[in-house]
Amino acid sequence: MILAPDDKGLYCPAGDFHIDPWRPVKKAIITHAHGDHARPGSKSYLCALPGERPLSLRMGGSVQTLAYGERLTIGNATVSFHPAGHVLGSAQIRVEVGGEVWVVSGDYKREPDSTCELFEIVECHTFITESTFGLPIYRWQPADQILNDIRSWWQGNAKDGKTSILFCYVMGKTQRIMAYLKKYENDIGKIYAHGALQQMNEAYRQSSVALPTAPNPVDMEAKHNFSGALIFAPPSAQGTPWMRRFKKQVTGRASGWMRVRGRRRRLAIDRGFVLSDHADWPQLLQTIADTGAERIIATHGSTATLVRFLREQGLAAEAMVSTPWEEAEEM
Amino acid sequence: MQEFTQLFIALDETNKTSAKLAALQAYFQHAPPRDAAWAVTYLTGRRPKTPVNAGQIRRWAALAAGIPDWLFDESYEAVGDLAETVSLLLPVEGKSAPLTLAQWLEERLLPLAGKTEEEKQLAIQTWWEELDQPGRFVFTKLLTGAWRVGVSQRLVTRALAAALDMEADVIAHRLMGEWQPDDSFYAFLQEPDTSDADVSKPYPFYLAYPFDDEPTSLGEIGSWQVEWKWDGIRAQVIRRGGQIFIWSRGEELVTERFPEIAEAAKLLADGTVIDGEILAWSVEENGAVLPFSQLQRRLGRKTVGKKLLSEVPVILMAYDLLEWGGEDRRTTPLYERRQQLELILTKLSDHPVLRLSPVLVGESWRALEQKRQESRERLVEGFVLKSKDSAYGVGRKRGEWWKWKVDPFSADVVLLYAQRGSGRRASLYTDYTFGVWQGDQLLPFAKAYSGLSDAEIREVDRFIRQNTLEKFGPVRSVPPKLVMELHFEGIRRSKRHKSGIAVRFPRIARWRKDKPPEEADSIETIMALLPASERNLQ
Numbered sequence: 001m002i003l004a005p006d007d008k009g010l011y012c013p014a015g016d017f018h019i020d021p022w023r024p025v026k027k028a029i030i031t032h033a034h035g036d037h038a039r040p041g042s043k044s045y046l047c048a049l050p051g052e053r054p055l056s057l058r059m060g061g062s063v064q065t066l067a068y069g070e071r072l073t074i075g076n077a078t079v080s081f082h083p084a085g086h087v088l089g090s091a092q093i094r095v096e097v098g099g100e101v102w103v104v105s106g107d108y109k110r111e112p113d114s115t116c117e118l119f120e121i122v123e124c125h126t127f128i129t130e131s132t133f134g135l136p137i138y139r140w141q142p143a144d145q146i147l148n149d150i151r152s153w154w155q156g157n158a159k160d161g162k163t164s165i166l167f168c169y170v171m172g173k174t175q176r177i178m179a180y181l182k183k184y185e186n187d188i189g190k191i192y193a194h195g196a197l198q199q200m201n202e203a204y205r206q207s208s209v210a211l212p213t214a215p216n217p218v219d220m221e222a223k224h225n226f227s228g229a230l231i232f233a234p235p236s237a238q239g240t241p242w243m244r245r246f247k248k249q250v251t252g253r254a255s256g257w258m259r260v261r262g263r264r265r266r267l268a269i270d271r272g273f274v275l276s277d278h279a280d281w282p283q284l285l286q287t288i289a290d291t292g293a294e295r296i297i298a299t300h301g302s303t304a305t306l307v308r309f310l311r312e313q314g315l316a317a318e319a320m321v322s323t324p325w326e327e328a329e330e331m
Numbered sequence: 332m333q334e335f336t337q338l339f340i341a342l343d344e345t346n347k348t349s350a351k352l353a354a355l356q357a358y359f360q361h362a363p364p365r366d367a368a369w370a371v372t373y374l375t376g377r378r379p380k381t382p383v384n385a386g387q388i389r390r391w392a393a394l395a396a397g398i399p400d401w402l403f404d405e406s407y408e409a410v411g412d413l414a415e416t417v418s419l420l421l422p423v424e425g426k427s428a429p430l431t432l433a434q435w436l437e438e439r440l441l442p443l444a445g446k447t448e449e450e451k452q453l454a455i456q457t458w459w460e461e462l463d464q465p466g467r468f469v470f471t472k473l474l475t476g477a478w479r480v481g482v483s484q485r486l487v488t489r490a491l492a493a494a495l496d497m498e499a500d501v502i503a504h505r506l507m508g509e510w511q512p513d514d515s516f517y518a519f520l521q522e523p524d525t526s527d528a529d530v531s532k533p534y535p536f537y538l539a540y541p542f543d544d545e546p547t548s549l550g551e552i553g554s555w556q557v558e559w560k561w562d563g564i565r566a567q568v569i570r571r572g573g574q575i576f577i578w579s580r581g582e583e584l585v586t587e588r589f590p591e592i593a594e595a596a597k598l599l600a601d602g603t604v605i606d607g608e609i610l611a612w613s614v615e616e617n618g619a620v621l622p623f624s625q626l627q628r629r630l631g632r633k634t635v636g637k638k639l640l641s642e643v644p645v646i647l648m649a650y651d652l653l654e655w656g657g658e659d660r661r662t663t664p665l666y667e668r669r670q671q672l673e674l675i676l677t678k679l680s681d682h683p684v685l686r687l688s689p690v691l692v693g694e695s696w697r698a699l700e701q702k703r704q705e706s707r708e709r710l711v712e713g714f715v716l717k718s719k720d721s722a723y724g725v726g727r728k729r730g731e732w733w734k735w736k737v738d739p740f741s742a743d744v745v746l747l748y749a750q751r752g753s754g755r756r757a758s759l760y761t762d763y764t765f766g767v768w769q770g771d772q773l774l775p776f777a778k779a780y781s782g783l784s785d786a787e788i789r790e791v792d793r794f795i796r797q798n799t800l801e802k803f804g805p806v807r808s809v810p811p812k813l814v815m816e817l818h819f820e821g822i823r824r825s826k827r828h829k830s831g832i833a834v835r836f837p838r839i840a841r842w843r844k845d846k847p848p849e850e851a852d853s854i855e856t857i858m859a860l861l862p863a864s865e866r867n868l869q
């Protein structure tokens with residue numbers, strides 16, 4: 001086994017390192033800076049070069065980097081990072097030991113995203129794939145269409161003098177939408193970002209991702225008028241007193257989970273946008289085929305479903321157990 | 332069809348009655364009459380039989396999506412709604428076909444009845460391809476008929492009345508009559524001569540206001556009429572123009588559901604309107620009210636069979652006389668109306684179906700308060716206090732009519748199982764089964780769906796996902812850790828329940844984070860809440 005889970009995470013004996021460990025380890029190699037992949041406390045961190053700022057922000061210290069495609073020898077293993085298209089700096093991690101190649105996908109999507117590099121197909125013998133949206137009900141519309149929907153939603157609300165509040169994850173989704181809206185910031189209205197998003201926005205800007213100006217609403221004077229504005233906020237801000245400063249508000253949420261009506265309504269938001277940074281079902285199957293892998297290990301999400309389906313298609317597939325992972329999150 | 336799809340989605344995505352009403356009204360203002368008639372047919376649960384069943388829909392959708400049946404089932408489990416699952420699974424996204432709702436139904440769906448299974452499959456799969464995702468969802472909803480958009484007949488009535496600028500009572504009456512989903516629907520509803528409807532017209536119900544003060548604050552006991560607060564269906568029985576109409580408080584005409592009351596009401600003189608409570612009533616000995624659960628058996632159906640009629644007989648417990656001799660008597664004081672009501676019913680020499688709600692007399696408020704403690708044993712909810720001088724008003728007003736309920740039952744219970752909600756709650760574990768102690772075992776005792784805040788629901792959901800012990804289909808078991816305070820209104824013996832007990836209106840009052848599960852209630856404590864007559868049965 002080139003990679004196998006131990007009690008701290010996915011371990012590579014040949015190189016004595018862990019990938020996305022969930023407990024502190026000596027050497028952690030990280031696919032991307034989302035909380036379910038990067039956890040603080042390890043002695044050293046290594047990530048793809050564009051992911052440096054987000055990861056060091058999250059880990060609270062400096063991290064080592066390697067450019068996409070560059071190879072690094074660690075013990076008897078050769079490690080390289082390849083774009084996963086998920087968020088800024090997200091990488092698939094390729095590990096080669098004695099001619100056998102394993103790829104850990106981390107989280108990925110196949111669609112273009114202006115805030116990160118496009119997913120790259122890496123051929124391998126064993127592909128460890130995420131399966132967050134591993135059910136055939138998850139099929140995305142083209143992202144441009146959804147981004148355009150978000151824009152016209154904001155525009156319509158602004159016309160009615162309302163404040164649009166869009167709930168998105170702190171890293172990735174927020175910046176992806178903000179980057180798209182940059183060209184409209186002066187046409188439609190002002191953009192603001194909740195305090196919890198400010199540092200990550202800054203990390204993106206420092207990584208040369210162009211984002212619109214988005215001050216923290218809390219920094220505005222007491223009776224500031226937010227009508228016509230678009231406010232980005234983390235989902236945890238929903239229903240908090242923070243929201244009260246916005247009169248005549250309309251709420252939205254951008255997430256792949258919005259595909260299902262029940263989830264949408266359960267959140268008591270006015271509008272759900274099906275915009276995901278993960279592969280949908282067709283993309284999962286396509287990617288698995290593209291890698292040419294003879295063995296598939298599913299992790300993260302609907303693993304059992306994907307595995308059973310792949311096996312029925314004649315593939316050697318199995319689920320990786322023991323990742324402590326919360327079903328309700330999409331990161 | 333597109334307008335109807337939008338209507339359906341609008342109704343489905345909001346909990347607010349005002350928003351639903353606005354969506355319905357807007358739809359009825361613009362929809363062709365024929366489409367509107369079909370929409371009403373579906374929204375009021377009168378849809379025609381569809382020539383395909385859920386099993387076929389499942390199979391054909393799985394085939395069209397190119398997935399095995401088990402994967403369809405897993406998808407269905409995640410979505411919680413068959414039609415929605417179908418709409419999400421099919422890859423091709425067509426453009427909504429430019430047919431009206433009536434055309435979809437009359438030219439496509441209903442004619443399928445005579446076709447072979449293969450023909451049906453081909454037709455439905457083709458239509459699925461023609462539609463976009465929302466259209467496919469609503470079209471499949473037309474096939475499955477499992478509509479839970481929270482729209483009552485009353486709301487449809489109000490929306491039609493507003494859209495057509497008609498009186499709601501007239502619309503309600505006409506909707507109960509004979510009509511076909513055709514082009515004359517609006518003309519029929521809008522017919523300006525309303526004499527057909529006037530004869531059936533009920534008065535607005537006057538409702539009692541909740542009382543939570545000291546009764547002495549009401550002053551002299553002698554100026555109040557005190558009655559039991561019966562726990563049934565508030566209704567008006569109307570005898571006019573040689574006809575009988577029974578209206579429930581939901582502004583629904585329910586005449587056909589209660590034939591024994593309709594029959595008895597023939598004995599009333601023409602031009603009489605009585606306000607009262609429909610109750611399930613045991614005919615044995617002196618008669619006694621049956622639990623509400625029995626009455627519920629009569630509610631589910633539009634027509635009642637012989638068996639049910641004899642198993643669950645109903646009576647009208649008469650409260651008030653609103654019209655007599657064809658005249659509106661609502662402004663005469665209650666004591667006069669009551670006198671007249673007593674006179675009318677006495678003349679029927681204690682009719683077994685038309686009964687007079689007894690007036691309770693006490694020396695003092697204190698004496699009455701003691702009597703009130705019998706409420707549970709009597710399967711009533713407490714007292715209603717009416718000022719003897721009061722007119723019969725409109726709606727719920729403070730001051731003259733009070734309902735003085737007994738407190739709900741309460742028990743501390745432990746979460747044992749959880750199931751995903753349906754419809755709008757399909758993604759979260761919101762349907763809970765709670766247990767109480769029997770020795771050192773937890774016995775499943777009651778199910779509850781409501782009472783927690785959204786934040787608490789999410790917290791419980793997280794607990795369930797992270798602590799699942801076992802999965803049985805959609806149900807998960809969890810370690811007994813969470814304690815909730817459960818409130819309920821009624822309690823009775825039940826052979827169908829494992830605990831031997833069934834409770835009514837169970838809901839979560841609060842999450843007792845302060846209580847360890849060991850301190851939850853035991854089945855013995857709960858048995859003690861049973862009415863005395865049931866307490867010692869085994």
Ligand SMILES: [Zn+2]
Binds near residue numbers: 036107300331
């Ligand atoms: Zn992840």
Ligand SMILES: [Zn+2]
Binds near residue numbers: 086
């Ligand atoms: Zn992620």
